[in-house]
Amino acid sequence: MRRAGWGRWAGSLASALLVCALGHDLLASAPASGEPPADPNAERIQITATRVPEDAATIPGSLTIITGEEMRRRGVWDLRGALSLAAGIDIAPGGDGGPLAYVPEMWGLREFDAFLLVIDGVPWGGAFVPALTTIDLHDVERIEVLRGPAPVMYGATSFVGVIHVIHHPPGGQGKARASGGSFGTGALSASMPLTFTGRMKSTLSGTAGQLGFQEDRTEGRTGHLAWRGDMPVGAAGGLLRLRAEGFWIGQEPGSPHPRVGEVLTPDVQIGSNHNPDDAFLRERRLQLSAGLERPMPLGLWSATVSVSRSSQDNLRGFLTDVTTTAPNAVGFHQEIGVTDLYIDAHAAFTRNARWKGVVGVDHLGGRALATGGDFDYFVNLDGEDPPDPDSLPSQSDVRIRNRRDFSGLYGQVEWLPSERWRIQAGARLNRAQESRRVRSVEFGVTPPVEDADHDTVLRGSGSAGVTWTAWSRQDSAIHLYGSFSQTFKPAVSDFGLDSEAELLAPETATIYQAGAKHRLAGGRLEVDLGLFQLNFANVVLSQANGGLPQLVNAGKERFEGAELEVDWRVRPDLSWRTSYSLHDARFVDFLTEFGGVPTQLRGNRFEMSARNMAATGVLWSPAGGWTATAQAQYVGSRYLNKRNTALASDYTTWSAGVGYRTQRWELRLDGTNLNDRRPPVAESELGDAQYYRLPARRVLLSTVWSFR
Numbered sequence: 001m002r003r004a005g006w007g008r009w010a011g012s013l014a015s016a017l018l019v020c021a022l023g024h025d026l027l028a029s030a031p032a033s034g035e036p037p038a039d040p041n042a043e044r045i046q047i048t049a050t051r052v053p054e055d056a057a058t059i060p061g062s063l064t065i066i067t068g069e070e071m072r073r074r075g076v077w078d079l080r081g082a083l084s085l086a087a088g089i090d091i092a093p094g095g096d097g098g099p100l101a102y103v104p105e106m107w108g109l110r111e112f113d114a115f116l117l118v119i120d121g122v123p124w125g126g127a128f129v130p131a132l133t134t135i136d137l138h139d140v141e142r143i144e145v146l147r148g149p150a151p152v153m154y155g156a157t158s159f160v161g162v163i164h165v166i167h168h169p170p171g172g173q174g175k176a177r178a179s180g181g182s183f184g185t186g187a188l189s190a191s192m193p194l195t196f197t198g199r200m201k202s203t204l205s206g207t208a209g210q211l212g213f214q215e216d217r218t219e220g221r222t223g224h225l226a227w228r229g230d231m232p233v234g235a236a237g238g239l240l241r242l243r244a245e246g247f248w249i250g251q252e253p254g255s256p257h258p259r260v261g262e263v264l265t266p267d268v269q270i271g272s273n274h275n276p277d278d279a280f281l282r283e284r285r286l287q288l289s290a291g292l293e294r295p296m297p298l299g300l301w302s303a304t305v306s307v308s309r310s311s312q313d314n315l316r317g318f319l320t321d322v323t324t325t326a327p328n329a330v331g332f333h334q335e336i337g338v339t340d341l342y343i344d345a346h347a348a349f350t351r352n353a354r355w356k357g358v359v360g361v362d363h364l365g366g367r368a369l370a371t372g373g374d375f376d377y378f379v380n381l382d383g384e385d386p387p388d389p390d391s392l393p394s395q396s397d398v399r400i401r402n403r404r405d406f407s408g409l410y411g412q413v414e415w416l417p418s419e420r421w422r423i424q425a426g427a428r429l430n431r432a433q434e435s436r437r438v439r440s441v442e443f444g445v446t447p448p449v450e451d452a453d454h455d456t457v458l459r460g461s462g463s464a465g466v467t468w469t470a471w472s473r474q475d476s477a478i479h480l481y482g483s484f485s486q487t488f489k490p491a492v493s494d495f496g497l498d499s500e501a502e503l504l505a506p507e508t509a510t511i512y513q514a515g516a517k518h519r520l521a522g523g524r525l526e527v528d529l530g531l532f533q534l535n536f537a538n539v540v541l542s543q544a545n546g547g548l549p550q551l552v553n554a555g556k557e558r559f560e561g562a563e564l565e566v567d568w569r570v571r572p573d574l575s576w577r578t579s580y581s582l583h584d585a586r587f588v589d590f591l592t593e594f595g596g597v598p599t600q601l602r603g604n605r606f607e608m609s610a611r612n613m614a615a616t617g618v619l620w621s622p623a624g625g626w627t628a629t630a631q632a633q634y635v636g637s638r639y640l641n642k643r644n645t646a647l648a649s650d651y652t653t654w655s656a657g658v659g660y661r662t663q664r665w666e667l668r669l670d671g672t673n674l675n676d677r678r679p680p681v682a683e684s685e686l687g688d689a690q691y692y693r694l695p696a697r698r699v700l701l702s703t704v705w706s707f708r
Helices: 002-027 068-074
Strands: 063-067 089-093 102-106 116-119 140-147 161-167 174-181 186-194 201-212 219-233 238-252 257-260 280-296 299-319 329-349 355-377 396-415 421-442 449-473 476-489 507-520 525-537 540-545 548-553 556-571 574-589 591-594 597-600 612-620 625-635 651-661 665-672 680-683 690-693 698-707
Touching (some): 063 068, 068 612, 068 625, 102 161, 299 355, 625 665
Antiparallel strands (some): 063 140, 174 186, 174 698, 219 238, 257 690, 476 507, 525 556, 556 574, 574 612, 591 597
């Protein structure tokens, strides 16, 4: 009944949006026209590293810009596809967050919270973890990917990168899209400008769809409705930005594949689902934000306020033993409610030709309450005849209350002493305050146990970098850069039912970067080579404790490597992008226990971190007529465990697409993982020694219609 109700709601929403889009186009008096030509400089101007528009080639760091137009011409609508050709990045679909989630790898570190996700300038997920299931790329102008630590201007810190999704400004051209394909996958989306709001330019967009999988009882359903409005205020050119978004996520989770010894056990078939019957992951999220920009004599003053409320309801389970002896699995039912508040106010000084600067203050606060219990059960190794969760009484009652407040004063300045030199420095004073209270009861075993912990940290962080233009001529140049950063991040909050009240130590890092950026052949050939070293302390990892997962601080680690990205516009309608990365992620000092035996992991490689990764893709996309794209991704061998005894072999996947486009519409057929490889791509932090596999081959037929 839940599935049928959801399907009717999603279909009604999508149909209403599509009908509105079609009606709007039919009633318009002006004839529809094609999308305006893409600005050739659109892929070069970034705001993530500096908060003000600047050429990405001149910042002292590595940054890739993927435009929404490029994504559409390649036929990709998810985060993995969008970033598949970016150097050193591998996005694993799925993971513990469900089949609609992602687990990104950047700089050799594959953790769901090691990077910062930003949507239109707002940290997405607030003070806890990135809201990865609520990324909708159907109305995106561009995605900026900054490698390395987050700039000092953001209230949440990351060490390995920032993924900034930027949507189109309100107004403009409308679009409607419909798609369908493998395993019952399908989606409807529409984005339309609203013309009845006076001086305000606004856009209403929505998406409803279903993502199917080859695995048993595994799918994801999503609904997204967003309104974005911009209105000029005052006589001096001020701007008021208003945003409201709602997400409805329903997922039926699959199961990771257990490892026994050095291999993924053959006793469990690929695609077997060991969850209880009718397992689910449900999420509802409402995000409201407002921003105000006002010119000032030396630049621009901006303020942003964002509030979000999310509720999650989860019921799922994992194998604990690959045996046919009952019980062999543990499940849990948990509800999590999170409220986040983000406030930022800053002044950007941009009027001077020799220097620019940003000075501001921000606050990121979060309140979370998690309640739930666990239960043991038996499930066949093939996943058939799973138990009814209503027949499995809970064995515990756990309540976790978490409060986090991150505040900061920050400033960043850029000085151009000459045309060839650009010097950048930033500093931030951080105040992190957190409190945590856990109450747990194991029925019939122990009386209620309640514990609490709190901590306040006041410390600084900052960065400095320099860029030297070694050679320039018209639209060609060679830039060399170097940078140094010191930063920290409070440890991720653990909402596992076996977690304790004690707060983990903050993660800290020292980062060095150097590189060269070449823009040659009149700007048609761009080459970005980056080198990095990240010295980590207290990185948070999942560690088995009595067979159950628990987050721990992991001593000291070092991540270093090189990344190369080449983008060649062979001609206006033909482009080629390729990338290669060499990563070396190792433990420097981490003494832990396996089976009660103390083990020093010094020198071992990080699990799931491949030394070599590469990707290449060709896009043929004239303004009209036939289009085609093809690409390949290579991921080298990587260890599945911290002891480096289980090695997963390397693999390559192929994707391709073909389409036909006119001024107003496009029809295309796209396939991903066409060679149907199923390697392990992400390790579960909830199931011990278990791994999610790459989804099976998928083929999708879609059409996009543009209108005024």
